[in-house]
Amino acid sequence: MAATAPLDEEKRIARQFPEEVATGGDLDLVDDICTADVVDHSPLGEIAGREDLKAQIRGIRESFEDFTASVEDIVAEGDTVAMRVHLSGRHVGEFMGVPATDRDVEIENMVFTRFEGGQIAERWVQPDMLGLMQQVGAVDLPGN
Numbered sequence: 001m002a003a004t005a006p007l008d009e010e011k012r013i014a015r016q017f018p019e020e021v022a023t024g025g026d027l028d029l030v031d032d033i034c035t036a037d038v039v040d041h042s043p044l045g046e047i048a049g050r051e052d053l054k055a056q057i058r059g060i061r062e063s064f065e066d067f068t069a070s071v072e073d074i075v076a077e078g079d080t081v082a083m084r085v086h087l088s089g090r091h092v093g094e095f096m097g098v099p100a101t102d103r104d105v106e107i108e109n110m111v112f113t114r115f116e117g118g119q120i121a122e123r124w125v126q127p128d129m130l131g132l133m134q135q136v137g138a139v140d141l142p143g144n
Helices: 005-023 029-033 051-065 129-135
Strands: 034-041 065-075 078-090 106-117 119-127
Touching: 005 029, 005 051, 005 065, 005 078, 005 106, 005 119, 029 034, 029 051, 034 051, 051 065, 051 119
Parallel strands: 034 119
Antiparallel strands: 065 078, 078 106, 106 119
16 A cells, blocks of 8 residues: 555655754754654653754764765654664764774664654654674673
């Protein structure tokens, strides 16, 4: 069954976050595509509001040069869009207490985005933090 027009529009908007906001650095777009009280749940902590969300993205982009977030898969049902997103960049600034390593990183990320009134109201972001911490040398697995 083909997606309905509203679901297609929600998928388009959901993609804008990784592709245009996170990768392209268009932080002003957050004001257009997110509700004023948008909530973001991630390993970096729960934040609420557009300005805090912009600050979080700004920090990620400062920590990872050439940061890219590429949508690999996207599905939608009801008021939710789910995406599998490939993240990459070079670790050039402190991130979660880990000093810059100048290492290239690549991880997978799962994002669930809930909509209200055609805007992003809530996001659940689950990147492969163990993989990231291994790649920047902050974590070694037993036996390695």
